[in-house]
Amino acid sequence: MSEKRNPILTLRNMQVHFPVKGKKAVVKAVDGIDLVVYEGETLGLVGESGCGKTTLGKATLQLIRPTGGEAIFEFADGPQDLRKMSNKELDKARKEMQIVFQDPQSSLNPSFTIFQSMSDPLKKFGVKSKEERRKIVGDLLEEVNMQREYMDRYPTEFSGGQRQRIGIARALLINPRLIVCDEAVSALDVSIQAQVLNLLNKLKEERGLTYIFISHDLSVIEYISDRVAVMYLGKIMEIADADALYQEAMHPYTKALLSAIPVADIDHHKKRILLEGDVPSPMNMPSGCRFHTRCSQCQQICKEKVPEMKTYTIGGREHMVACHFSDEAYRNMEQQ
Amino acid sequence: MSGESVISVKNLKTYFYSENRCNKAVNGVSFEIERGRTLCVVGESGCGKSVTASSIMQLLPKLSRIEEGEIVYHSETQGDIVLSKLKKNGKEMRSLRGKDIAMIFQDPMTALNPVYKVGWQIMENILQHEDVTKEEARKRTLDLLIQMGIPEPEKRIDQYPHEYSGGMRQRAVIAMAMSCNPKVLLADEPTTALDVTIQAQIFELMESLKKEHNTAILLITHDMGVVSEMADDVIVMYMGNVIESGTAREVLKNPVHPYTRALLASIPILGKGKEQQIEPIRGMTPNPHNRPKGCQFEPRCDFSCDTCRESMPGEEILEGTHMVRCHCWREVPRE
Numbered sequence: 001m002s003e004k005r006n007p008i009l010t011l012r013n014m015q016v017h018f019p020v021k022g023k024k025a026v027v028k029a030v031d032g033i034d035l036v037v038y039e040g041e042t043l044g045l046v047g048e049s050g051c052g053k054t055t056l057g058k059a060t061l062q063l064i065r066p067t068g069g070e071a072i073f074e075f076a077d078g079p080q081d082l083r084k085m086s087n088k089e090l091d092k093a094r095k096e097m098q099i100v101f102q103d104p105q106s107s108l109n110p111s112f113t114i115f116q117s118m119s120d121p122l123k124k125f126g127v128k129s130k131e132e133r134r135k136i137v138g139d140l141l142e143e144v145n146m147q148r149e150y151m152d153r154y155p156t157e158f159s160g161g162q163r164q165r166i167g168i169a170r171a172l173l174i175n176p177r178l179i180v181c182d183e184a185v186s187a188l189d190v191s192i193q194a195q196v197l198n199l200l201n202k203l204k205e206e207r208g209l210t211y212i213f214i215s216h217d218l219s220v221i222e223y224i225s226d227r228v229a230v231m232y233l234g235k236i237m238e239i240a241d242a243d244a245l246y247q248e249a250m251h252p253y254t255k256a257l258l259s260a261i262p263v264a265d266i267d268h269h270k271k272r273i274l275l276e277g278d279v280p281s282p283m284n285m286p287s288g289c290r291f292h293t294r295c296s297q298c299q300q301i302c303k304e305k306v307p308e309m310k311t312y313t314i315g316g317r318e319h320m321v322a323c324h325f326s327d328e329a330y331r332n333m334e335q336q
Numbered sequence: 337m338s339g340e341s342v343i344s345v346k347n348l349k350t351y352f353y354s355e356n357r358c359n360k361a362v363n364g365v366s367f368e369i370e371r372g373r374t375l376c377v378v379g380e381s382g383c384g385k386s387v388t389a390s391s392i393m394q395l396l397p398k399l400s401r402i403e404e405g406e407i408v409y410h411s412e413t414q415g416d417i418v419l420s421k422l423k424k425n426g427k428e429m430r431s432l433r434g435k436d437i438a439m440i441f442q443d444p445m446t447a448l449n450p451v452y453k454v455g456w457q458i459m460e461n462i463l464q465h466e467d468v469t470k471e472e473a474r475k476r477t478l479d480l481l482i483q484m485g486i487p488e489p490e491k492r493i494d495q496y497p498h499e500y501s502g503g504m505r506q507r508a509v510i511a512m513a514m515s516c517n518p519k520v521l522l523a524d525e526p527t528t529a530l531d532v533t534i535q536a537q538i539f540e541l542m543e544s545l546k547k548e549h550n551t552a553i554l555l556i557t558h559d560m561g562v563v564s565e566m567a568d569d570v571i572v573m574y575m576g577n578v579i580e581s582g583t584a585r586e587v588l589k590n591p592v593h594p595y596t597r598a599l600l601a602s603i604p605i606l607g608k609g610k611e612q613q614i615e616p617i618r619g620m621t622p623n624p625h626n627r628p629k630g631c632q633f634e635p636r637c638d639f640s641c642d643t644c645r646e647s648m649p650g651e652e653i654l655e656g657t658h659m660v661r662c663h664c665w666r667e668v669p670r671e
Contacts, residue, residue, distance in 0.1 A: 048531040049502075159620055189380045190558060192600040195616035216531065219561070223604035223614065243609050260536040262561030263606050266588045274540060275533040277487060278501045 005038040008074050008178055008210050009060065015068035016052070016059045025283045029055040031234035032069070034309065037178070039074075041251040042204065042211040044225030044242065046218055048279055052234040053214045057180045062090055073097070073178075082217065095125060098171035102183035104163030108155040113150040114141075119172050125174050135167075140169040144199060161192035165199060174202070180212045183219060197224055218261050222246055230254050231278050233290045234284055236309070248314070250321045250329040253291050289324065296323060340410075342519055343370035343392060343437075344550045346539045348382075348420075350391045354399055359624045361387045363576035364405070369520060372550040374542075374585070376557060376567035378599070382621055384576040385556045389522045392554075393439050394424045411436065412519070435465040438513035442525040444505035448497040454483075455493030457465055463515050480511040484541065485494035492626060493601075503534035510541060517549055524556045564588050570597050574622065575632035577648070582658035592660045594668055595633045631663065639664045 016030040029052045037043050047053050058064045060071060062082050071082040073093060082093055101107040109117055118137045119130075127133050138148040144165040155163060166185060171179050181200065185193045201224065203209060215221050221228055222242055229239040230253065238251040249255045256273040275294045280286055286293050292302040301324050309322045312330050323329070350362040359621075362384040369375050377385045390396050392407055393544075407419040409432065422429040443449040449457060455477050460471040474493075481489035493606040497505055506526060513521060523542070527535035545551050555566055563570055564584065571581040572593065580593040591597045598617045605612065619636040628634050631644040641664055643649075649663045 042403075048533060051454045159621075190560075190600045191380060191599065191614075191617035194604075194614040197604070197614065198616065218532070219604045222606060222609060223612065224610075228609075246607060256533060259608070260532040261606050262535075262559065262565040263562075264560035264564050264600065264603060265605060266564045266587070268564070268583055268607075272536050272540070274536055276485075278503050278534070279531075331554065 005041075006074070007036045008039045009035075009037040010037040010072045010079075010207045011060065011069065012072070014056070014059060014066050014071060016064060017056050017067045020283065024113075027282050028234050028285060029282060030059060030066070031285075033234075033236055035229060037210060037237070039177075039210055040204075040208055041226040042213055042224055043317050044221035044228040045214045045231060046216065046221045046228060047100070047231035048257075049216060050282065051231045052282075053216075054182055056231070057099065057182050057212060057214050061099055061180060062093065063099070068110060083159075091124075094254060095174050096176050097178045097180070098162075098174070099177040100167050100171050100184045101181045103187055104160060104167050105187075107157070107167055108163060110155050113154055114166055117155075118173060121170070136173070137169075137294055140172055141166075143172070143203070144169045154286050159192075160188050161195055164188060164192075164196050166313040168196070168203070170198065172207075175207075176209075176237075178210045178212070180214065182250075183216070184213070184218065186215060193220070194321060200224065202271065218258060221318055232258065233279060233285065235290060236322065237291065238319075238321045238323075241317050244314060244317060244319055248333055250319065250326050250333075251323050251327075253295050254296050256294075256296075289322075299324070341370045342352075342410050343369040343554075344408045344410070345388070345392070345405070346408070348388065348391060348402065348407060349404040350387050350396065350400060351403045352387075352397075352400040357625050360627075361576055361624070362391065365480065365573070365576070365578050366405075367571050367581065369552045369554050370499055370569075371519070371552050372546060373568040374546065374553040374555055375569045375571065376555045376563045377555060377571050377573060378560065379559060380599075380621060382575075382624070383573045385558075385573055388573075389439065389524050389554060389556055392419065392436060392520075392522060393433060394419060394422065394429050395439075396424075396434075399409050400640075409437065411554035412510075423587070431465070431614070434461050434513075434518075435516045436518055437520045437522065438473055438516070438518040438524040439507055440506075440524065440526045441512050442528055444502065444509045444529070445497065447509050448505060453494050453496055454500065454508045455495075458508065458515055461512055461515045462667045476515070477511075480515055481508075484508070484511045485537070486511075492578045493507075503530055503537065506530060506534070506538060510538070514545060516549065520552045520554070521545070522556075525558070526555075527562070528557075542566075558562075560588075560600060561606075568668050572599070575624070575627065577632060577660070577661065579633065580658075580660045582656070584653075585657040586656065590658070590670075592639045592654060592658070592668065593633075593662050594639050597668070598636075631661075639668050641667075 001287050011033055014033045018027040024294045045053050056189050059066045066083055072079050073082055115137055122133045137151050141150055185196050213224055225242045228242050230237045232253050238254050256275050259273040280293055288304050289302040289307050292298045307322045307324045310326055312319045346366050348362055348365045351359050352359040379385050402420050409417045409419050411417055423536045459473045459475045478489055486492050486504055486507055527538050567584040570584050570587040571578045574595050601615045604614050617636055630646045631648055634640045634644040643663045649661045651659050651661055653659055
């Protein structure tokens with residue numbers, strides 16, 4: 001992606017803090033995220049459970065209102081901060097952004113037929129006649145490799161993979177430009193997972209979509225993403241082009257994460273970097289670099305100072321890392 | 337497979353009965369679990385992986401039973417014991433379950449009782465099977481928690497499951513399974529609910545147990561990555577049958593059955609980037625109440641012939657221990 005890239009969404013210092021009942025503490029689910037999503041790309045968002053991936057996805061769509069920062073979306077008539085828009089004004093944004101949820105079972109109403117589930121958003125956005133709605137829904141079902149007639153069936157009549165494809169079709173109803181896929185393939189069997197991943201790639205090409213693809217599965221993220229952002233405890237640790245990140249990760253957390261994945265190749269022997277213990281509680285964030293409690297390269301400075309996001313240009317591409325020792329990692333890479 | 341087997345499963349058939357219908361969940365499965373080796377069972381959901389493990393443990397639900405075949409436990413002290421003939425809740429089965437054969441379940445939250453302290457639950461197993469005092473049992477529990485790498489074990493031993501994180505709960509469940517140094521450990525998707533970094537910790541733990549105690553491990557998984565990392569031997573299951581088996585190298589390096597190959601082709605492999613092609617397996621697993629007549633994989637297979645539609649292929653040994661059940665494996669192009 002060397003040509004000029006137009007940002008579609010810019011997050012600046014985005015924060016989502018949840019108050020805890022009966023206590024003074026706050027859960028800092030998303031704690032100051034700067035992120036640019038470019039038109040036409042797939043941005044992978046990866047991290048362990050509880051790191052705030054899903055919250056970030058929902059906060060982007062304003063399904064959870066962020067408690068701080070800006071979320072600027074490039075509408076056709078110029079950029080606007082989503083956080084400043086009222087719920088009513090957000091209708092305009094909903095037309096541009098949609099979400100595909102993890103669990104296709106619970107995201108479809110079991111007492112509605114597929115057509116009923118899919119027809120409401122169309123009604124809201126001005127498609128009045130029923131024939132027209134049936135045509136749109138039918139066309140979309142065909143686009144996700146399902147039969148038109150399926151629209152009069154109920155969700156229970158479909159398998160997990162089919163339901164997820166319906167979920168995708170529903171997200172496409174009003175021709176959005178940006179789709180957040182929140183663990184869209186995690187609940188599926190491996191053989192079905194491939195089907196949905198390939199479908200997402202096909203749709204992206206045909207419609208020029210932009211995806212934010214949230215997953216904890218690094219192999220899936222690598223397969224589908226152009227750029228990857230690694231999250232840990234509400235902050236982004238590293239962002240780079242997918243191949244750069246997988247070949248030359250700079251952050252110790254990314255390295256550990258990559259080394260922990262079992263690879264389906266029996267001749268592939270690698271050294272596992274074992275991370276001690278669990279992710280700390282987001283209510284009781286470690287001081288300094290939030291990864292320092294589990295980091296093998298932890299030094300005094302890591303305990304005291306929060307590392308800033310630094311940008312390196314490697315082979316003409318941006319590689320951003322938040323680590324006190326990223327300069328060293330960069331030098332090591334240059335020497336090699 | 338070489339070495340000394342500790343559990344032999346021969347032609348196991350476990351059927352489920354409901355609404356006057358019969359689901360042949362496990363339909364003629366044979367394999368051996370050997371001392372000091374890890375046997376991985378792979379397959380999609382509903383292929384009978386977990387039912388196989390529950391059959392060995394005699395933990396099958398009420399409406400199911402072992403219809404045919406036998407499961408033999410080769411005990412070092414008591415000789416051969418036919419597990420499938422023992423009463424489910426009889427004295428003999430109860431004295432083996434948790435002591436000689438232990439199991440780790442997928443979801444640690446449902447495997448632990450929420451209203452008892454974790455330490456007590458581990459202790460219970462030791463007290464049940466061994467002639468020790470409460471103090472000794474508590475001390476051993478504490479040692480186990482330390483061995484499992486649970487932080488602050490003195491405090492954690494008296495905490496309830498909800499106070500543990502997911503990874504710690506699973507480690508507590510493993511501690512419980514390991515408390516009487518079992519000869520066989522059945523692990524039913526032990527890390528599916530956990531993050532990769534925690535998964536790596538659990539695997540490290542299982543490997544060290546295998547080395548130190550020469551434990552035989554049956555590891556159920558659907559993740560081919562886990563198989564290549566952990567397995568010595570592999571069996572691939574589809575619709576209640578073993579369709580391919582052998583050592584990990586034989587099966588993963590040289591997969592022969594179209595299903596194994598399709599399964600391997602459907603997962604993205606780390607490090608291969610966006611260039612790789614992944615191919616979904618077409619169609620769906622058939623309804624267990626309405627199975628294909630011949631080979632169970634025939635409707636989804638690219639290489640099927642008329643024979644496949646008529647009869648289920650028998651077992652064929654390729655070389656060494658590599659077994660495949662496919663009529664047409666010779667026609668499948670090799671790379």
